[in-house]
Amino acid sequence: MNSKNIKKYLYRLFLVVIALIVLIWLFFIPSSKEPDYVFDMSWGTAGKAAGEFHDPTGIAVFKNEVFVSDARNARIQVFDLNGHFKRQFGSKGDGPGQLGRPMNLTIANNELYVADYWNDRIEVFGLDGKPHRDIGHTGTGPGEFSSPGGVAVANNGDLYVADFYGQRIQHLDANGTFIGQWGNTGKIGITAGKFNYPTDVAIAKNGMIYVADGYNDRIQVFNANGEFVRKWGGPFASNIWGPFNGWFATVTSINFDKKDNVYVADFYNNRIQKFSPEGVFLTSLGHRGTGQGEFEKAIAVAVADDGSVFAVDFANNRIQKWRQKQE
């Protein structure tokens, strides 16, 4: 090959690369379709005292209260919507009402459901902190857990549990009796309906079940019968991570607002991403750092009735509150 041919070849290669980049940009990197969110306030710092955190990992908002999993302090802390401490409950251990590593939280029927990663169970508390019951125990059999990361509660009281090492979503009745599961127990998969360390699960008002498929860097959606409906996150939602809009780098929490828009904690991208119920990218908030409105790993998200977004800023040991700009 002479130098003229080599130049020609390189030029063509360059054009192909450019064309590929343009195609990826057009098809796989959506633009914002909503007004931005603005940082409102934050609270918390590293420590053990009330209002301080040691690895906050989960969050839930109910009416005018914010519940936070304070994982290494083995407790749940409760604040008002402006971050003022109200109460705390739970202590380290595996007895009734005790916690190992509380992770993602869900509130349903005036009860708080805590996925306890360390104790392999779902702990249920009253909103006042009174322990009500616990569901499940260590194992890989039906109704047993291997480090649960999140839980969702259906209108009829059925539970859906993201069983992290179990590589499955388990469907249980309100008493914890096994009904079914999606995913192969203990087996990682990247095709539709399989999981790669699922971290959280949430149920929309229409009964659709949304799964944060952690290390597959995607969201998967199932109908109430457990049939796969759709997935999104990067090209073909097939375990390709990235920093672009609609892509993820380890998803650790999922939640909804009143309109069933989907909010996802995008851990390594240090942001929260917002999608329509169908998975269309709407907007995102946050970027890496330690200043106001910056995250050092965004691990969990919840939305208040007024649309304010509450996000857990893991390594900065604080909670951030954001609100959307008016158009």
Next chain:
Amino acid sequence: MKKLIIISFLILTWANTVLAAGNQYQLQVAGLACPFCAYGIEKKLSSIKGVENTQVDVASGVVIVTMAEGVELKEKAAREKVKKAGFSLRSFSRK
């Protein structure tokens, strides 16, 4: 007398440090990604008899395991638990 107290204190501090350090192991783990991983490693390693404490640094992938006095952490057992946690052990050394 004052000197004696200071010397005794220094000897005790030194002995305590040396003994504690002698019962610690440093594991280099590949693929740690988030707290879910870190807690997983901690949980699996804690199930080994004699493990008193496990500290995980996700960013560097370094895991420090402190064993009870007189108990040795076998590399094979550590490797097995790290594998069960979904990762691979790159190196293993006694501190």
